Every structure is written in C-alpha cells, then in structure tokens.
Amino acid sequence: MRSSQQPTLILGGGFTGLFAALHLSHRNYPRPIILIDDAERFVFKPLLYEYLSGEMSSDQVCPLFSELLEHRGVTFVQGCVNNIDLTGRRVRLAEGTEYGYEYLVLGLGSTTGYFGVPGAQQNTFAFRTGEDALLLARHLRDCLQRASQTSDRAERRKLLSVAVVGGGPSGVELAATLGDLLPQWYEPLGGDPRELQIVLINHGKMLLEGDINSKLRSAATEALASRRAPVRLQLVRRWSRCSRARWPFSPQTRINFGGWQPRP
Ligand SMILES: Cc1cc2nc3c(=O)[nH]c(=O)nc-3n(C[C@H](O)[C@H](O)[C@H](O)COP(=O)(O)OP(=O)(O)OC[C@H]3O[C@@H](n4cnc5c(N)ncnc54)[C@H](O)[C@@H]3O)c2cc1C
Structure with a gap:
C-alpha cells in the first residue's frame, strides 16, 4: 500500500x-x-x-x-x-x-522554436533566461564599442544593425526596448545613434497576428516607430526566407522570437 x-x-x-x-x-x-x-x-x-x-x-x-x-x-x-x-x-x-x-x-514549459530553419539556432540569440539577457547585453555593448572605434563604414553599419525575428508581444517589446536603450549606450561612446538600425522581422501579414494583444497593433506600430532609434518593421511571407543568405540586411545581432516548441 x-x-x-x-x-x-x-x-x-x-x-x-x-x-x-x-x-x-x-x-x-x-x-x-x-x-x-x-x-x-x-x-x-x-x-x-x-x-x-x-x-x-x-x-x-x-x-x-x-x-x-x-x-x-x-x-x-x-x-x-x-x-x-x-x-x-x-x-x-x-x-x-x-x-x-x-x-x-x-x-x-517550452523551448525556443526555430521552425526547422537551418542555422537559425546557431546564428540567433534566444531571450528566455537571465543568462540569455546577460549574454545579449554583453554582445550588444561589445558591438557598440567596436562600432565606435572603426572607421570602416560597412563594418560599422553591420555592428549597429540588430534584427529581432518574430512580431509577437515579446519581440515587439524587446525591439522597442532596444530602440531606446541602444542610443543611450552608444552616445556616451561618441557614436551617432542615427546610425543604429533595428528591424523587427515578422512572418505573416501583420504584427501581433492571432495574439490576444492584436487590438494593440496600431499602438504597438506607433510605439516602435517613435523610439529614439526607430524600429523598422519588415514583413516576410515565411521565416525560412529569412535564413542566413536571405537577410534583407546584414545584422551583427539576430534575436529569435520566432516561436516556442514543446520541451522534448
Ligand atoms: C521575454 C519574455 C517575456 C514574456 N512576457 C510575458 C508577459 O508579459 N505576460 C505573459 O502572460 N507571458 C509572458 N511571457 C510568456 C510566459 O513567460 C510563459 O508563458 C510562461 O513562462 C510559461 O510558464 P511555464 O511554467 O509553463 O514554463 P516555463 O516558464 O518555461 O518554465 C518551465 C520550467 O521548467 C524547468 N525545466 C524544464 N525542463 C526541465 C527538466 N528536464 N528538469 C527540471 N526542470 C526543467 C525550466 O528551468 C523552467 O524553470 C513572456 C515570455 C518571455 C520569453
């Protein structure tokens, strides 16, 4: 018994x-x-x-x-x-x-999902744990520091470009946070915040599609555009089309909010 x-x-x-x-x-x-x-x-x-x-x-x-x-x-x-x-x-x-x-x-719980896109896991940052946040912060500060020291324009453009993949609530919130934060971090290094490029890439026709927060779509779109470093929105038909060779620009930093998958 x-x-x-x-x-x-x-x-x-x-x-x-x-x-x-x-x-x-x-x-x-x-x-x-x-x-x-x-x-x-x-x-x-x-x-x-x-x-x-x-x-x-x-x-x-x-x-x-x-x-x-x-x-x-x-x-x-x-x-x-x-x-x-x-x-x-x-x-x-x-x-x-x-x-x-x-x-x-x-x-x-669940783990970060990559929709089976080859290379996505290896080439993007996740954002789910304290360690993820610290790792990303260190990487971004390093990019800004290097950008402030290089006179190579193409290299600087790359270092100052960030792609956030996934236009759900977490992707929107992180992109908006970076739109305020990166200028704050870059300016004291002598950098020009206007050179920062933050792009939110979403597969599908619109932000927050099918999400409980979808009624906040236009407020979110406005909020993204009005950050100190405005966040540009790029809609693509399928996330697989954004695999490495197809990035619309060449960002040094790629952060994945593409989705979740059940823990095996
Ligand atoms: C950046 C971010 C912001 C978010 N903001 C919001 C928000 O504002 N509002 C909202 O409603 N939701 C938000 N979410 C979503 C919300 O956090 C999740 O829905 C929620 O965390 C799910 O909780 P869970 O307990 O099911 O799973 P999880 O939070 O994933 O917890 C699972 C736990 O299990 C542990 N675990 C996993 N496998 C094992 C194992 N084999 N052995 C032992 N332990 C294990 C993990 O360490 C973890 O602690 C956000 C998510 C993220 C990433």
Missing part, C-alpha cells in the same frame, strides 16, 4: 510550477510538496527587458527558489528531470536521485 506521506511532485518552476506550489502551500495542503527545477533561480520573464537594460537586478528578476519558497512548506530540489515512470510513480533526475510521488504536476 502507498504511504499517505508520498509527496506531490511539481516538475518545473516556471509560472505554472511555482504558482501551483505557492497555491497549494497557501491552502495548507496536507501532503509534502516537492518542486524540482534544473535551475536554482525562478525567471520572471516579463521583467527580462529591465534586466537586460540594467534597470533591475538579478535578485529582483531571477530570485532564488530557496528564498521564494522559504517557510512555505515546499521543498525545493535543483535537478534535471530525465525520466518519469508513470506506472511506478517515480521520477528520476539526471543526477541519479529518484523521487516517488502520489500526485504529479507537470510544468516543464
């Missing part, structure tokens, strides 16, 4: 997993709760733009699970889930540890 003390396991500490854990804790759930995530920090994704810009700190945007769950009666385990045995009710982590459970909550 199964012990009444078998825990409820929550796999994945994104919005789904973390809030399930907090909700159960709030309701004084009688069974032990274990939350498993392969990272030690929760990522509050809607604030990643502020993390990129330096307006918010790592502790604000990516707080430790151990701190968020302190005194909540939830045990946090950092580990990578690599096997779920539904019949035996056991979960195995890559580290070798196994956990039995009575109830299982799956919140493992």
Whole structure:
C-alpha cells in the first residue's frame, strides 16, 4: 500500500510550477510538496527587458527558489528531470536521485522554436533566461564599442544593425526596448545613434497576428516607430526566407522570437 506521506511532485518552476506550489502551500495542503527545477533561480520573464537594460537586478528578476519558497512548506530540489515512470510513480533526475510521488504536476514549459530553419539556432540569440539577457547585453555593448572605434563604414553599419525575428508581444517589446536603450549606450561612446538600425522581422501579414494583444497593433506600430532609434518593421511571407543568405540586411545581432516548441 502507498504511504499517505508520498509527496506531490511539481516538475518545473516556471509560472505554472511555482504558482501551483505557492497555491497549494497557501491552502495548507496536507501532503509534502516537492518542486524540482534544473535551475536554482525562478525567471520572471516579463521583467527580462529591465534586466537586460540594467534597470533591475538579478535578485529582483531571477530570485532564488530557496528564498521564494522559504517557510512555505515546499521543498525545493535543483535537478534535471530525465525520466518519469508513470506506472511506478517515480521520477528520476539526471543526477541519479529518484523521487516517488502520489500526485504529479507537470510544468516543464517550452523551448525556443526555430521552425526547422537551418542555422537559425546557431546564428540567433534566444531571450528566455537571465543568462540569455546577460549574454545579449554583453554582445550588444561589445558591438557598440567596436562600432565606435572603426572607421570602416560597412563594418560599422553591420555592428549597429540588430534584427529581432518574430512580431509577437515579446519581440515587439524587446525591439522597442532596444530602440531606446541602444542610443543611450552608444552616445556616451561618441557614436551617432542615427546610425543604429533595428528591424523587427515578422512572418505573416501583420504584427501581433492571432495574439490576444492584436487590438494593440496600431499602438504597438506607433510605439516602435517613435523610439529614439526607430524600429523598422519588415514583413516576410515565411521565416525560412529569412535564413542566413536571405537577410534583407546584414545584422551583427539576430534575436529569435520566432516561436516556442514543446520541451522534448
Ligand atoms: C521575454 C519574455 C517575456 C514574456 N512576457 C510575458 C508577459 O508579459 N505576460 C505573459 O502572460 N507571458 C509572458 N511571457 C510568456 C510566459 O513567460 C510563459 O508563458 C510562461 O513562462 C510559461 O510558464 P511555464 O511554467 O509553463 O514554463 P516555463 O516558464 O518555461 O518554465 C518551465 C520550467 O521548467 C524547468 N525545466 C524544464 N525542463 C526541465 C527538466 N528536464 N528538469 C527540471 N526542470 C526543467 C525550466 O528551468 C523552467 O524553470 C513572456 C515570455 C518571455 C520569453
């Protein structure tokens, strides 16, 4: 017979997993709760733009699970889930540890999607984690620094060009953020912000197509155009047509918001 003390396991500490854990804790759930995530920090994704810009700190945007769950009666385990045995009710982590459970909550989320475009993953930045934001910020600052030091116009144009692929809400918000941020970073280096080129590339006929925010389309379009470095919108029929050889210009920085795909 199964012990009444078998825990409820929550796999994945994104919005789904973390809030399930907090909700159960709030309701004084009688069974032990274990939350498993392969990272030690929760990522509050809607604030990643502020993390990129330096307006918010790592502790604000990516707080430790151990701190968020302190005194909540939830045990946090950092580990990578690599096997779920539904019949035996056991979960195995890559580290070798196994956990039995009575109830299982799956919140493992999704990963960045590339629509099968060859080279897309290798040649674009993702923007989903704190590390992604830091990596992108370092890369952009490096491009601006190099642009401010080169007298080769073609090279400078390339270094100052950024393509954001995907005109959903996250792509729009990042492009708009960069439209304000890059001039702020470039000017103190002695650069001319008018040379910055930010292009939002979207497959389909319009921005925010099929999105819950589609009624904000004209406000979003205006907001993009009125950034300090205006964001140009480029609509293409298919994202595959934007594969490497077909970029409409030659940006040093390509950021992918093309879509999500289920985690394998
Ligand atoms: C930049 C950005 C801005 C966004 N802004 C908004 C917004 O303003 N409003 C909004 O509604 N939505 C927004 N979203 C979308 C929103 O963040 C997602 O819908 C939400 O994060 C999905 O939550 P989730 O828990 O299902 O998955 P995820 O957030 O992907 O969480 C999954 C978790 O599972 C963990 N995990 C995955 N595999 C394993 C494994 N094998 N072992 C252990 N752990 C694992 C991951 O580390 C992760 O912590 C934004 C997304 C991005 C990228």
